[in-house]
Amino acid sequence: xxxxxxxxxxxTATVDALMWTAxxxxxxWVWLLLGQGFFWRTDVRLPRGDAPGPGGDAPSPGGSxxxxxxxxxxxxxxxxGECWPSxxxxxxxxxxxxxxxxxxxxxxxxxxxxxxxxFLVDDxxxxxxxxxxxxxxxxxxxxxxxxxxxxxxxxxxTGKLWAVRHGMTLAAARPDTEYxxxxxxxxxxxxxxxxxxxxxxxxxxxxxxxxxxxLRVVTVWERLIVPAFVYxxxxxxxxxxxxxxxxxxxxxxxxxxxxRRQAAERAxxxxxxxxxxxxxxxxxxxxxxxxxxxxxxxxxxxxxxRPYPRLGExxxxxxxxxxxQLRHNPLLLVATVAxxxxxxxxxxxxxxxxxxxxxxxxxxxxxxAWALMAATYVPMLRYYRQTxxxxxLLPVTALLYLLMTVDSAVRHCQGRGAxxxxxxxxxxxxxx
Numbered sequence: 001x002x003x004x005x006x007x008x009x010x011x012t013a014t015v016d017a018l019m020w021t022a023x024x025x026x027x028x029w030v031w032l033l034l035g036q037g038f039f040w041r042t043d044v045r046l047p048r049g050d051a052p053g054p055g056g057d058a059p060s061p062g063g064s065x066x067x068x069x070x071x072x073x074x075x076x077x078x079x080x081g082e083c084w085p086s087x088x089x090x091x092x093x094x095x096x097x098x099x100x101x102x103x104x105x106x107x108x109x110x111x112x113x114x115x116x117x118x119f120l121v122d123d124x125x126x127x128x129x130x131x132x133x134x135x136x137x138x139x140x141x142x143x144x145x146x147x148x149x150x151x152x153x154x155x156x157x158t159g160k161l162w163a164v165r166h167g168m169t170l171a172a173a174r175p176d177t178e179y180x181x182x183x184x185x186x187x188x189x190x191x192x193x194x195x196x197x198x199x200x201x202x203x204x205x206x207x208x209x210x211x212x213x214x215l216r217v218v219t220v221w222e223r224l225i226v227p228a229f230v231y232x233x234x235x236x237x238x239x240x241x242x243x244x245x246x247x248x249x250x251x252x253x254x255x256x257x258x259x260r261r262q263a264a265e266r267a268x269x270x271x272x273x274x275x276x277x278x279x280x281x282x283x284x285x286x287x288x289x290x291x292x293x294x295x296x297x298x299x300x301x302x303x304x305x306r307p308y309p310r311l312g313e314x315x316x317x318x319x320x321x322x323x324x325q326l327r328h329n330p331l332l333l334v335a336t337v338a339x340x341x342x343x344x345x346x347x348x349x350x351x352x353x354x355x356x357x358x359x360x361x362x363x364x365x366x367x368x369a370w371a372l373m374a375a376t377y378v379p380m381l382r383y384y385r386q387t388x389x390x391x392x393l394l395p396v397t398a399l400l401y402l403l404m405t406v407d408s409a410v411r412h413c414q415g416r417g418a419x420x421x422x423x424x425x426x427x428x429x430x431x432x
Contacts, residue, residue: 015357021342022350022365028343029372037238037249040231040376042383044239044297046200046211084114085178085202087194088171089143092163094123094421096185097132102305104133106188108142112195118142119170120185121163122149129185146170159423161270161279168264180264182257187213189256190301197258200295207263207292208284210252211299217384219309226308227384228397229318230298231377242284242296250288254280256302263292277324277418298383315404320418322401322408333409337402344398347373370395 033040089107093100107118122130130147137145148170153162164182171177179198183189201209212233215226237251257280259269267290269283276282284294308314326332347369354363374391381390418424 015353015359015362018346018350018353019359019362019365021346022354022362022369025342025346025350026365026369026372029347029369029376032235032343033372033376036235037241039234039238039240040379042298042379044243045300046196046209046297084112084195085198086115086174086176087112087117087179087181087198088167088174088177089116089118089181089183089194090164090167090171091118091120091183091185092123092160092167093120093125093129093133093185094159094163095125095127096129097125097127099186099305100129100132101136103186103188104136105140106190106193107183108137108140108145109191110143110189110194111191112143112198114198115176116143116194117171117174118145119167120145120147121167121170122147123159123163124149124152157274158277158279159421161274161276164279165270165274168270171261177261180259180261182254182259184255184304186304186306187255188303188305193256193301194258196301197256201258201260204295205293206295207260208252208287208294209258210280210284210294210296211256211302212253212296213255213299213302213304214384215304216307217386218307221311221314222308223386223390224393224397225311225314225318225400227380227386227390228377228394228401230384231380232401234380237281237296239296239298242294245293250281250284250294251296252280252284252294253296254283255304256299257283259283259287260292263287263290266290267292277321315400315407318401318404319408319411322405323412324408324418326405326409328412330409333405336405340398340402340405344373344395345402348395 091104091107104120110116120130120133122133130149133145133147148166150162150166153159157165168180171180179201181194181197197209197211200206212230215222215230217223217226233251237249241247241249242251263269264287267283267286269286270279272286273279273282284296288294308317323333326336347366350366351363351370352366354360354366370392373394377391377394378388381388412418416424
């Protein structure tokens, strides 16, 4: 009979506790696999342009046949002899001269059949962004391009949303504008991008159509961190839940948002979200709360050209908004850290501990949870055309994201949170 006290008892109790924790992690992964909106699937895509015209049965903007939570198709989309609506493209840009030659020409080359005008809002750039934009427009031709600057944002506004507001004000000079394409300065669009966005919005009666641009994945750190960024985002905001009418989940991807102008006015965008650091999610929530219909999916022909070659750059990209995502709540931070540890770090720890301690149940639970974790990551790696050997490394990536989240909270407490290109934003309601 084993003694109830002493080192051996302590080791046994520790292994037993880890056993139950591993079982909890395995149960969590079974739930994530089946009960979290099938977040790990990558089939929620914008349909291509073979949709029929008015009176036909258009495919739903969710990839193939209407799946759970995907908006049904319907008549009324552009096609045949129907006139295409007027669109204003709003591009907020702050010190984007490095990426503008790869992105702006793609907007100037859109083959959209209806009226379109581009408004590039120079948000206090010091690298000649505005001048470069005018030069690119002269070289490439295309739709009319207006370059203007709104000046420094007033208190309570983020720089990007102040620039978006200015661009929307310029677009309002054309009363026939029906849609606004809000797209970042680092986003490159294929020539049919705008046409397919408008087609999907009209065919399915959507107020917001947003695509998660395919981010750049070239360097070792980008391969390790970037696909997981989209994977974690989809886990937090399952696209099928976002796209389900009446569901509370709302999100958008700020790099590519087609917004119906009337929906923006009804939701008071961007005034209602002027302080939001995570402005894309805030925009989607505002539109959905006002009764609008939104859709979010992965992009096939919309790409981010912004490089994040080193870990430090990726770290800053994540940490600047991670604590804002947690609403600057310390309790949510503790819960998030504990949840990340349980779901992503316990499985490999349980597998190793079970093998060392000779506890088959422990290592089996750890191996099972780790296998489910890796399996759910495979579709995202395939979407990014990456080697599947990265799937078992997801716990390493999750540990990095855990540390980035903690660092984000520390930075906010030190007054350095939500810093981007020379501006730092305090949490709403905080003293400057």
